[in-house]
Amino acid sequence: MTTQPVVVPAERPSPGSDARLIDESLFTSEGEMTLRGGRCPTCATTTFPAQRGCPRCGAQDMEPVALPSRGTLWSFTIQNFEPKAPYRGSGDFEPYGVGYIDLGDVIVESRLVENRPQDLVIDAAMSLVLVPAFADPDGTTVLTFAFQREATK
Amino acid sequence: MNVAVVGIGLHRFGRTPGVSGREQGAVAARQALSDAGLQWSDMQFAFGGSYDAGDADSLVSDLGLTGLQFINVKNGCATGGSALTASCNAITSGRYDLGIVIGFDKHQPGAFNMDPATLGIGSWYGESGLMLTTQFFAMKI
Numbered sequence: 001m002t003t004q005p006v007v008v009p010a011e012r013p014s015p016g017s018d019a020r021l022i023d024e025s026l027f028t029s030e031g032e033m034t035l036r037g038g039r040c041p042t043c044a045t046t047t048f049p050a051q052r053g054c055p056r057c058g059a060q061d062m063e064p065v066a067l068p069s070r071g072t073l074w075s076f077t078i079q080n081f082e083p084k085a086p087y088r089g090s091g092d093f094e095p096y097g098v099g100y101i102d103l104g105d106v107i108v109e110s111r112l113v114e115n116r117p118q119d120l121v122i123d124a125a126m127s128l129v130l131v132p133a134f135a136d137p138d139g140t141t142v143l144t145f146a147f148q149r150e151a152t153k
Numbered sequence: 154m155n156v157a158v159v160g161i162g163l164h165r166f167g168r169t170p171g172v173s174g175r176e177q178g179a180v181a182a183r184q185a186l187s188d189a190g191l192q193w194s195d196m197q198f199a200f201g202g203s204y205d206a207g208d209a210d211s212l213v214s215d216l217g218l219t220g221l222q223f224i225n226v227k228n229g230c231a232t233g234g235s236a237l238t239a240s241c242n243a244i245t246s247g248r249y250d251l252g253i254v255i256g257f258d259k260h261q262p263g264a265f266n267m268d269p270a271t272l273g274i275g276s277w278y279g280e281s282g283l284m285l286t287t288q289f290f291a292m293k294i
Contacts, residue, residue, distance in 0.1 A: 023277040049275070075292045079285060084266035086279030096282060100292060109283055133281040144281040 004094070006113055007130035007143060009069065010034070019141040022133055025049065026145065028066045034128060035069075035145060037106055038062035046105035067103050069128040071147070074100040074107050076120050088134035101126050101147045113148035125150040156241045160189025164257075174206025174259030179215045182255050191251070193217045198243055200236035201255035202226035209255055221252075232256055 012033050013019040021027055026049055028036045038050035041063055045056040048067060053060050076099030082089055097112030097120065111131060114120050126147040133144040162184025164177035178201070186193060193216045201209030202225055210223040228235040233256040240254050264286040269278040278284055 022281055023275055025275070026277065077292055079282060083282055083285060084264065086266065086268060086276065086284065087282050088280045098283060098285060098292075111281060111283070142280075144277065 004090075004132055006146070006148065008148065010128045010130045010145065013143065018139065019132075019143055020136075021130075022142050022144040028064075031066070032069070035067040035103075035108060037065050037067045037108075039065040039105070044105075048103075048106050048108045067106065067108070070150075071101040071103040071108070071126055073120060073122055073124045073126050073147075073149075074102045075122065076100070076112060076117075078115055078117055090132055090134045099126075099147065111144060111146035113146050120149065154245050156244045160185045160187070160191065162186070162188055169259075174203060174257045175212065176215075177259070178203070178206070178209065178255050178257030179212055181257065182212065182216060182253060185253065194219050195251060196221050196253045197249045198240070198252040199223040199255060200226055200239045200243075200252070201257075202228065202232035202236055203256065203258050204229060204232065204260075206257055206259045209257070212255060 010033050012027070013021065026036060028034050035048055036050055037046050037048040039046045039062060040054035040057060040059050041061060042059040043054060043057040045054050046065065047055060047062070050062065050064050052062060054062055076097055078095055078097055080095045082093040095115045097115050099110060099112045099120070100107045101110055112120065113129060113131060127150050129146050129148045130143040131146040132141050134142050136142060162181040164180045169177065196219070198221055201212070201223070203209055204227070208225055210225050213219070213221070213223060224239070226232050226236040226239065233254070236254045236256060240252050243249050243252060267284060269276065269284050
C-alpha cells in the first residue's frame with residue numbers, strides 16, 4: 001500500500017484549498033464526482049476520456065456520461081522504477097500500481113493505490129479515489145484519479 | 154503479380170558505440186545492393202524509416218543523389234513492415250520494377266518516454282505515470 005495520502009471517496013478539492021485536479025475534463029463537474037466518459041448516442045460505445053468521435057461507428061456526437069465509481073480489476077502491473085519525463089514525480093519515488101478497471105460499459109486505465117502484487121487480484125472490487133500525482137511549483141498538490149481495492153467483508 | 158525480395162543486408166545488431174543508427178542503415182543498404190548484384194543507381198524508389206536515428210531519406214547523401222523517390226515512413230515498431238507493404242504496392246501498381254526498403258534505429262537505454270500528445274492524449278496521462286512501456290507490451294495485448 002502506498003504511503004501517500006489518499007482522498008476517499010473521490011471529491012472535488014474545495015476552492016481555496018492547496019490542491020487541484022490534474023485535468024478537470026477527466027471528471028464530472030456536478031453531483032457526485034466520478035470519471036467523465038463519452039457515450040455514443042448511435043451505438044452506445046463508451047470511452048474514457050470523453051472524445052468527440054466514436055471509435056466504433058465513427059459518429060461525431062458522443063455525449064458526456066458520468067462513469068460508475070466502482071468496478072472490478074481487469075488487469076494490473078506494478079511500476080517499480082521511476083518513469084522518464086513526461087512523468088512528474090512528487091519527490092522520492094515510490095512504486096505504484098497501474099491497472100485496468102472494468103466499469104461495465106468501458107474499461108479504464110488507472111493508477112492503483114495498491115503497489116504490491118500480493119495485494120491485488122484480478123476481478124477484485126475496486127472504487128474511485130484521488131491520489132497526489134505531483135506538486136506544482138507553487139506547492140499546490142495535483143490530484144489524479146486512482147482505484148483502490150474495496151475492503152473484503 | 155509476384156513481388157520478390159532479391160537481396161538483403163543487415164548491420165550486426167547491438168549497442169555499437171560510435172556508429173550512428175543512420176550509418177548502420179547505410180551499411181545494411183550497401184550489403185543488400187551487393188547481395189542482389191545491383192547498384193544504388195539501379196534503385197527506382199525507396200521507402201524507409203527510423204524513430205530516433207534520423208530521416209531515412211537523408212541516406213541519399215551517403216548512397217548517392219540519384220534523384221530516386223525516397224519516401225519516409227514513420228510508424229513506430231511497424232515502420233519496417235509498413236515500408237515493405239508500401240514497396241510491394243509501388244511495384245504491383247506497375248509504376249516501378251525495383252526499389253529498396255531501409256529501416257534503422259538507435260534508442261537511449263531504458264524505457265521509451267513518448268509524449269502522449271503524439272497519440273492525441275492529454276498531458277495528464279504522461280504526468281501521472283500512465284505512459285508506460287509495460288502497459289503497452291503486456292496488459293493491453
